[in-house]
Amino acid sequence: xxxxxxxxxxxxxxxxxxxxxGWADFVATSALIDDVYAELEGDRGMTRTPxxxxxxxxxxxxxxxxxxxxxxxxxxxxYAFHRRPLHDGARESWLFLGVRPDARRxxxxxxxxxxxxxxxRRADSTTLQSFVMSPLVGGGELVPVEGxxxxxxxxxxxxxxxxxxxxxxxxxxxxxxxxxxLPADRLEALQRALPASSRDYDVVTWEMPTPSELVADVAAxxxxxxxxxxxxxxxxxxxxxxxxxxxxxxxxxxxxxxxxLYAAARHRATGRLVAFTExxxxxxxxxxxxxxxxxxxxxxxxxxxxxxxxIANARHLAKASPGTTRLKTYNADENAPMRRINDALGxxxxxxxxxxxxxx
Ligand SMILES: CC(C)(COP(=O)(O)OP(=O)(O)OC[C@H]1O[C@@H](n2cnc3c(N)ncnc32)[C@H](O)[C@@H]1OP(=O)(O)O)[C@@H](O)C(=O)NCCC(=O)NCCS
Numbered sequence: 613x614x615x616x617x618x619x620x621x622x623x624x625x626x627x628x629x630x631x632x633x634g635w636a637d638f639v640a641t642s643a644l645i646d647d648v649y650a651e652l653e654g655d656r657g658m659t660r661t662p663x664x665x666x667x668x669x670x671x672x673x674x675x676x677x678x679x680x681x682x683x684x685x686x687x688x689x690x691y692a693f694h695r696r697p698l699h700d701g702a703r704e705s706w707l708f709l710g711v712r713p714d715a716r717r718x719x720x721x722x723x724x725x726x727x728x729x730x731x732x733r734r735a736d737s738t739t740l741q742s743f744v745m746s747p748l749v750g751g752g753e754l755v756p757v758e759g760x761x762x763x764x765x766x767x768x769x770x771x772x773x774x775x776x777x778x779x780x781x782x783x784x785x786x787x788x789x790x791x792x793x794l795p796a797d798r799l800e801a802l803q804r805a806l807p808a809s810s811r812d813y814d815v816v817t818w819e820m821p822t823p824s825e826l827v828a829d830v831a832a833x834x835x836x837x838x839x840x841x842x843x844x845x846x847x848x849x850x851x852x853x854x855x856x857x858x859x860x861x862x863x864x865x866x867x868x869x870x871x872x873l874y875a876a877a878r879h880r881a882t883g884r885l886v887a888f889t890e891x892x893x894x895x896x897x898x899x900x901x902x903x904x905x906x907x908x909x910x911x912x913x914x915x916x917x918x919x920x921x922x923i924a925n926a927r928h929l930a931k932a933s934p935g936t937t938r939l940k941t942y943n944a945d946e947n948a949p950m951r952r953i954n955d956a957l958g959x960x961x962x963x964x965x966x967x968x969x970x971x972x
Contacts, residue, residue, distance in 0.1 A: 619689070619723045624679040626669040630662070638662055640688040641681050648710030652745040653787070653963055657899040657940060664868040664895075674698060674857060676735075680727055682711070682720045689715035692724035696735055697851070704847045705737035705972075708744075721773055733972050739847040740972060742779075744770040745787060745965045757784050757966070760844050762945030764966035771966075779968040783844025784945040787963030788954055789900055792939045793930035799923050802956055806916035813877040813917060815924045816885070819932060820872035821862045827855045829885035830874075833907055834858065840910050842944040846967050870895065872904070873932055875925035877917045887917040889925050893933035901929060903941035906950065919953045926957065 628638050642662040649658035660668065669677050675697045682690035690711035697704070707728055711720045732740050746768040754763030755771055762784030764771055774781070822830050831853040838851035865872060876888040890904040908917045929936060942965055943950045 618684060619718075619720050620683040621723060621727050622681050622683060624681045624691075626666065626677060626679055627671065628666070630666070635662075637681060637688060638666075641679065641691050644688055644691055644710060644712060645693075647712075651713075652747070654747045655899055655938075655940070656896045657894060657902055659896045659899065660868070667864055667868045670864070672860075678731065680724055682724055684712075684715050684718070684720060688712075690720040690724055692728050694728045694731060696732070696737060697849075699850070699852060702849055703736065703738040704849065705732040705735070705740045707740050707742045709742075716769065722777075725777060729970070729972065738972055740970045741782075741846055742774075742968045743785070743965050744768075744774070744968060745963050746770065748961055748964055755781060755966075757781050757945070758845060760784070760946060762786070762964070764964055770968070774968040777970065779970045780845070781966050782969045783846050783967040785942045785965040785967075786945055786951070786961050787940060787942045787965055788959035788961045789938050789940045790954075790957060790959040792901070792926065792936055793934075794926045794957060798958065799926060802919060803923050806920055807914075809915040810917060810920050812880055813886070813912075813915065813920065814880060815875060815920060816878050817873070817875045817924055817928045819874070820866065822858065822874065826876070826885065827858055830876075830888065831855050831858045833876075833885060833888050833909070834905065836909060837905055837907055840907060842947045844944060844946065844967065846969060871933070873925060873928050875921045875928055877908075877912075877921055879912065886912040887921050889918075889921040891925050891929050891939065893929070893936055897935070900938035900940040901933065901936045903939055913949075918950065919956065922953060922957060 624638060624641060625634060628634055639662045642665050646659045650656050675695050678694045680692040681688055692707060692709040695706045709721060709724050729740060746765045753766040755766050756763040758780050764781060764784060834853040838848060871893045873891045874888060876885045879886045887908040889906040892902045892904055894901050906918060941954060941959060
């Protein structure tokens with residue numbers, strides 16, 4: 613434990629057994645993370661039980677996770693989540709930190725950030741990056757992305773904090789939501805308007821766990837997310853997926869009670885999957901489902917496959933999770949093709965997410 617004024621920083625034992633000494637702190641930290649996400653996202657889509665977080669934070673070969681807890685006058689007043697990929701050559705650290713609203717502007721955030729910067733430097737990370745959401749309400753001044761598209765609200769606490777610490781805004785994502793199920797006539801009209809060349813591909817849908825005959829193709833598609841999707845000015849190196857990593861990741865999600873619905877396009881001539889999209893039904897009843905990765909391999913773009921797989925997965929969601937009423941997605945502001953697809957499906961922007969980059 614270390615002290616900075618009244619703030620004590622403690623490393624949380626992320627592998628702690630439920631009910632063991634210290635579990636109350638784990639529960640309080642998890643609840644604070646839920647509340648900060650709800651404040652920033654405007655919904656409970658990121659709410660997790662402490663047991664689910666324990667699974668998400670379990671020790672794995674692909675990254676190292678540390679969670680710091682700030683204790684202020686005896687109570688959990690803030691947290692910092694630090695993730696560092698461990699594959700060869702990875703030098704980027706990722707951060708998410710939050711401070712209880714009544715404990716803000718008392719240097720709790722600064723103390724947590726100092727600790728993570730120190731930890732990242734010691735691990736030879738060269739950048740510390742953070743995606744931070746802000747609700748899009750009532751307009752207001754935007755701080756622009758450095759040399760890029762979009763911006764984040766100037767009055768968001770994260771903006772003042774990040775700028776005060778010398779971070780640079782290197783990418784903006786737009787978070788949009790649509791009511792589901794999507795009207796069948798809208799989906800049919802969009803499908804009819806797809807280019808004729810989209811018929812060289814078959815649609816395949818399935819629910820996690822991915823069938824073994826598709827695992828290698830899905831791992832290859834996920835690997836291409838790091839290189840084929842727009843990354844703005846973020847420091848994002850390769851993120852290799854192999855079949856074992858996919859199987860293990862899906863096993864972890866399943867043990868948290870999560871579900872994942874897939875739709876993919878199979879190129880008839882080669883039999884390979886060349887485009888895919890994922891939707892996670894919500895864990896909390898009132899929360900939106902989450903649109904996760906979508907990718908069309910570069911060499912198969914121009915055939916309407918992004919929309920083809922999204923139409924298929926919208927129908928899949930309606931069948932597999934009939935109680936879900938909203939679907940939420942994030943897209944890079946500069947990703948015009950994906951934003952056009954989402955506009956056509958009926959998504960409307962509700963949140964903006966900025967990537968703040970601190971070079972160490
Ligand atoms: C952003 C956040 C972590 C800041 O934590 P904090 O403990 O209040 O920050 P600090 O007290 O250490 O602030 C340090 C400096 O950052 C700047 N700052 C912090 N909050 C600010 C705000 N709301 N508006 C403008 N500047 C702000 C100021 O320069 C401040 O120094 P000062 O108080 O002497 O003027 C906190 O507001 C929060 O949890 N917000 C929601 C979660 C979030 O946005 N996380 C993103 C960070 S990854």
